[in-house]
Amino acid sequence: MxxxxxxxxxxxxxxxxxxxxxxxxxxxxxxxxxxxxxxxxxxxxxxxxxxxxxxxxxxxxNKAELMQQVVTDVYAAAEELVGARIDAAGTARDQLRAFIESSVDFYRTNHRQLRAITEIFLNERGDDAALPHRRELEGMRELLRAGQRSGEFRDFDPHVMAVTLRHALDGVALRLGVEPDADADRYARELETTFDLATRAG
Amino acid sequence: MxxxxxxxxxxxxxxxxxxxxxxxxxxxxxxxxxxxxxxxxxxxxxxxxxxxxxxxxxxxxNKAELMQQVVTDVYAAAEELVGARIDAAGTARDQLRAFIESSVDFYRTNHRQLRAITEIFLNERGDDAALPHRRELEGMRELLRAGQRSGEFRDFDPHVMAVTLRHALDGVALRLGVEPDADADRYARELETTFDLATRAG
Amino acid sequence: MxxxxxxxxxxxxxxxxxxxxxxxxxxxxxxxxxxxxxxxxxxxxxxxxxxxxxxxxxxxxNKAELMQQVVTDVYAAAEELVGARIDAAGTARDQLRAFIESSVDFYRTNHRQLRAITEIFLNERGDDAALPHRRELEGMRELLRAGQRSGEFRDFDPHVMAVTLRHALDGVALRLGVEPDADADRYARELETTFDLATRAG
Amino acid sequence: MxxxxxxxxxxxxxxxxxxxxxxxxxxxxxxxxxxxxxxxxxxxxxxxxxxxxxxxxxxxxNKAELMQQVVTDVYAAAEELVGARIDAAGTARDQLRAFIESSVDFYRTNHRQLRAITEIFLNERGDDAALPHRRELEGMRELLRAGQRSGEFRDFDPHVMAVTLRHALDGVALRLGVEPDADADRYARELETTFDLATRAG
DNA sequence: GATGAATGAGTTTTCATTCAT
DNA sequence: GATGAATGAAAACTCATTCAT
Structure with a gap:
């Protein structure tokens, strides 16, 4: 049994x-x-x-169920932190900033978790594994579109920007694992500025 | 023998x-x-x-040597194309644009290769495998620093920007494999604009 | 304990x-x-x-004891029914008929049990498991020999006939499991005729 | 590979x-x-x-393919011997006799093989494994029906008789494995007489 | 009596690597 | 150079059995 x-x-x-x-x-x-x-x-x-x-x-x-549980657990923890921070922000611009900042905050102590699910995504080809990832991209696109509708953001392609941001953040998590003395705050600040400049209207 | x-x-x-x-x-x-x-x-x-x-x-x-050869071959092909385009560009800003444009050009027909070496990097932990990757990051940092010295670029952290760009480009390659009808040019244009806005001086 | x-x-x-x-x-x-x-x-x-x-x-x-218990229980139930019917019969010929008829009667509701012990016999190699089987063969031989002594049966080899009957009956039990609409009475009637013809004296 | x-x-x-x-x-x-x-x-x-x-x-x-090969090999060898002997016989009655005799001949040296496929049939539940078994039963029914049409056999149920004969023969093979000194000829002679008496017309 | 957790041996299967031909 | 056979380690997974609670 x-x-x-x-x-x-x-x-x-x-x-x-x-x-x-x-x-x-x-x-x-x-x-x-x-x-x-x-x-x-x-x-x-x-x-x-x-x-x-x-x-x-x-x-x-089986092994797939274990890997699925890893993904589920990490996403649940991340969403708890990041979701609350986004909800607390007002404008789309502030939400984007909050998203980046809280994501890097999460990676500060959880970059190992991120590294793990990145590898799982690449190796587990079933749609089940990729589902939370797709859901997250969807959420990011929605945030970006809202900012465009409100006039805060310029007229970029929301899908490309979401993909770019997602992978930029993955890169941070990966770096925090590779560089022992990396300063997470520095990454957060630079990314906030970078994506603020890249997205803001005129 | x-x-x-x-x-x-x-x-x-x-x-x-x-x-x-x-x-x-x-x-x-x-x-x-x-x-x-x-x-x-x-x-x-x-x-x-x-x-x-x-x-x-x-x-x-052994298997490690085969995987190493995959990485070497893909990097050699990419550098041949991308290096020539960068050399042909004048200012740092044009070089950055050329780097993004030619990279996406490369992914258009070679996203499978990129996907493969991404997986190899994550799985082969030896320093040998990561070497070309580190060399490439170094080159990008140098390009960015040069633009800062010439006053074309604002005062961001070159390392963070290089990492961000590297992973943003990886994301494009991954997407070109996942989305059958993806328009590579659209990705290229959006990324050029994004990183131009994110890097250029005042 | x-x-x-x-x-x-x-x-x-x-x-x-x-x-x-x-x-x-x-x-x-x-x-x-x-x-x-x-x-x-x-x-x-x-x-x-x-x-x-x-x-x-x-x-x-242990598992062997459980399997042994399965065999014991099924044999006890079968002997209770079959033994009573044989005892109620008079001549050896009637006893043989009663044996076949009551066996098929038993299989009608208990073919799953028979299938189970057939598989157990083949897999549990210890002598303990085969004991009731040997005892039953012995009983059948005795019945057949008695009929030969009384002149009701012809001069066949009782051992071979007992083995043949035993496996013919096993076959019926197996078939009742495999064929959902099988008519147990038909099997009973045909087997009675078949073994009556095969055993009776001149 | x-x-x-x-x-x-x-x-x-x-x-x-x-x-x-x-x-x-x-x-x-x-x-x-x-x-x-x-x-x-x-x-x-x-x-x-x-x-x-x-x-x-x-x-x-995989294991199933190995077991399937065991069944295929044993059936091929048996059919080669038994089929030739049946074809050489004239009347249905002679064919039945030839079938029994040649089957026991085959078991004499191959009772281990028969024992093995009997166990495989019971344990491998897929239809593939049971296919040759069903084909053989079909052949036996046809032989019996032909004898009934020609008037050599009495009016029994061909399916029940085929099942009975098949399992009676299985019993012989099993016995030849259990009884080291068993006389295969004795089994053959008794079975021939038994099924001749059981099948022949009035 | 009953449960769920733990153990360790054993199962089929896959794999990189070696080697004779 | 190329093939197919062989090897042995390691993989995921199953199982009967034990035991604390």
Whole structure:
């Protein structure tokens, strides 16, 4: 019998959720240290302090479900922080600034998580994995279009700008992992200025 | 004796280089279609029209060397095109524009190659793989600094801007693979405007 | 202390026997639906409405003991029905007819049970599992020999005839599982005629 | 790269066919000695003198294909012998006799093979595995119907008789495996008499 | 009695690499 | 140069069994 037979998050017990979270964290560690293709159940189990890979299969139906959970968890944490900051901002220009600033804030302590889901996106080809990513791009396009309608932003292509911003931010997260002494604030400030100049009207 | 024992490119015969190029092309196909973690020698051999994986081991010391060759080949082709266009440009501002334009030109027909080396960079952790990437960033920083010294560019952080541009361009390449009808020119134009606005002096 | 430590059937409590019967029934279901090799404790527990395979281990020393119990239970039920019908018959010829008829009667509602023990016999190689099977063959030989002594049956080899009848009946049970609309009476009538013709004296 | 990528039997090289036959033989050994559920690739490799289970996967796409090959090989050998003997017989009665006699002849040296495919039939639930079995039953029904049309056989149900004969013969094969000193001729003679008496017209 | 978590051995399968021909 | 066969390690996943609660 396995614990992963229940499908909904609420159905899971306290300890069960704890174990899953612990395994998700270990998966992130393994991906960041070794790369997706070498992040085997064996490596993940070792980092989770589990004595056998069977324990991972006990908590997750298969490897795809574990990877999906990594993506879900990281997105949930990011949206909680970033969403609140955007909602607190007034104009579209301030919202864009808040989005960049809070994203970099998130990466400051979570660049490993970002690195992990970047690798998962590239390797897990199913549409399920890419869904939150597409939803996020959609949200960014909407924010940019709203600013264009209100006259705050110039007449750029919202899709191209959203893609550009998304990947620029990914780049920051990647850099924060590679450069140990990187100053996150510096990245935030520069990106805010850059995209403010690139988007603002006349 | 095996073909991969010679270390330098010049030492290789014409047919030897042809075979290696053919395998490199097949490796790119496999990575793009299946993802790095599923791009096995078997899949690569199939795409190269070889009936045995032994042939790959004959031409490359090991899998890492093959992946290294993919990176080297793609960078060489890109630099040939992009370098010439930059050299032909006059001011730093024109050089930046030429860099973006020629990069997107390259991606138009080579986004699969870009996708492949992106996946390789993330998975091959050795410093060797990242070397050309670091060299390219260095070149971009230099171009930006030159524009600041000449007064064409405002006083941004060259490193952050280089990283931002690099990943924005990666995003374009990725998008050209994902969106079948994507208009490369549109991406090029928008990016040129965006980074022109973001970098130019007062 | 665990329930399976007591060796004799009498020692077990009422509820204990109920639980064991419930698990035995679930094991039969699992074997019939999935085949012996895929009838895991997990599948059996699911069909028994248990949320943990531990419960099965609690009631049975090991998997072999559970399978043994399946065989024992099915044989006990079959012998109860078939034995009574044979005892009620007079001549050897009538006994043979009664044996076939009551066997098919049993299969009509219990072909799943028969299918299960057929698979268990083939997979559990220990002598214990085959014991009731050997005892039954012995009984059939005795019935046939008695008919030969009384002059009702011709001079065939009782062992071969018993084996033939036994497997012919197994075939009927298997067919009743495979053919949804099979007519058990038809099988019974044909087999009675067939073995009557095959055994009767001149 | 794997040898099993070619689908047709003719495409395979001489040595490839030899290896496959050797593995099929080892699979039969393993199933007969251990039972289907314990006949793992490890056990089969050991009996085939292979140093790793990878070799089996190299020659067969998966376990199901190996088991299918066992069934195919055994049926092909049996049909070659039995088919020739039936064709050589004249009347339906002689054909039935020839069928039984040649089947037992085949079991004399091949009861292990029969035992193996019996277990495979019970465990591999896919229709593919059962196909040759259904084809054989169909042939037997046709033989019996022809005898009824010609007036040689009485008016029994051909389907029930075919099933009975098929399982009676399976029983012989099983017995020849269990009883080391069993006399195959005795089984053949008794079965011929039994089914002759059971089928012949008034 | 019952549950869920844990364990460790065992399963099939994939893979890079080597080597004889 | 090229092929196919072989090897052995490692992969994901399953399972019977044990045990604390």
């Amino acid at each position: 396995r614990a992963n037979s229940s499908s909904s998050e609420q159905d899971r017990s306290f300890t069960e959720r704890g174990r899953r979270a612990q395994i998700v964290e270990a998966a992130i560690e393994a991906i960041v240290e070794l790369g997706y293709s070498r992040a085997s159940f064996g490596q993940i189990a070792k980092r989770a302090g589990l004595s056998s890979t069977g324990m991972i299969s006990y908590h997750f139906r | 095996r073909a991969n024992s010679s270390s330098s490119e010049q030492d290789r015969s014409f047919t030897e280089r042809g075979r290696r190029a053919q395998i490199v092309e097949a490796a790119i196909e496999a990575i793009v279609e299946l993802g790095y973690s599923r791009a096995s020698f078997g899949q690569i051999a199939k795409r190269a029209g070889l009936s045995s994986t032994g042939m790959i081991s004959y031409h490359f010391r | 665990r329930a399976n430590s007591s060796s004799s059937e009498q020692d077990r409590s009422f509820t204990e026997r109920g639980r064991r019967a419930q698990i035995v029934e679930a094991a039969i279901e699992a074997i019939v639906e999935l085949g012996y090799s895929r009838a895991s404790f997990g599948q059996i527990a699911k069909r028994a409405g248990l949320s943990s395979t531990g419960m099965i281990s609690y009631h049975f020393r | 794997r040898a099993n990528s070619s689908s047709s039997e003719q495409d395979r090289s001489f040595t490839e066919r030899g290896r496959r036959a050797q593995i099929v033989e080892a699979a039969i050994e393993a199933i007969v000695e251990l039972g289907y559920s314990r006949a793992s690739f490890g056990q089969i490799a050991k009996r085939a003198g292979l140093s790793s289970t990878g070799m089996i996967s190299y020659h067969f796409r």
